[in-house]
Amino acid sequence: MGSGGKGAKGSSMASLFATLVMVIVYLSLPSGTSADEYDALSTPPPPPYKYKSPPPPPPVYKYKSPPPPSPPYKYKSPPPPPYKYKSPPPPPYKYKSPPPPPPVYKYKSPPPPVYKYKSPPPPPYMYKSPPPPPPVYKYKSPPPPPPKYYYSSPPPPPPHHY
Known part of the structure; x- marks a missing residue:
């Protein structure tokens, strides 16, 4: 089984090689036909196709009837009126007299007098004389x-300058 696959592979490689050699030899040979003979044998390309009339436009889709308008939403009952107090709100509070000023702190006794020295x-x-300079170390x-x-x-040798 292994030798049969190897033989088939070898024969296909040989045929491929032979085909390649033939193609190379064929391409290297000078061509027997000239350009004039080629033009006489070939047919001219067909003319481009032209429409007889332009294609029709796609049909515009039309509704059978316009869609119905959406009905406006209606409340079952009107909204309640704004709430009203039974009595008016009380007036802002006013003091009967202005508030008293904060009490000023008073010492029970006067502060002590400023201390004076008995002598200046x-x-x-x-x-008496300026201090001596520091000694200089020798x-x-x-x-x-x-x-x-x-x-x-x-x-190393000294560098050479030019």
Whole structure:
């Protein structure tokens, strides 16, 4: 069963290959017919079709009778009249006299008098002489130079400027 399918596949591939070779050979050969012979054998295209009259317009749909108007809604009874009070509303309340002002708070005793010193305050402290300037720190010896760094490989050549 497996070998039969393989044989059919091989034969169809062979026929396809043969067809392709024939098409390529046919197309590469010079054509035996000239343009004049082709024009003599072919027929001219048919003229475009023209209508004898324009197509009729679609019929306009007409109602048999106009639709009836919708009847206006009618209440079964008229709406009730607006509510009326049996007596008029009371007048706004008016005071018999103006309201009293808020009471001013009064101390029971007068405030104590402002405290007065018995003697005048001491004058601000004045230095007898100006304070000495801060001492300038002087090194006894110059600081040691930083340790020299040694490269593990020779230093790069200096840059070349043009």
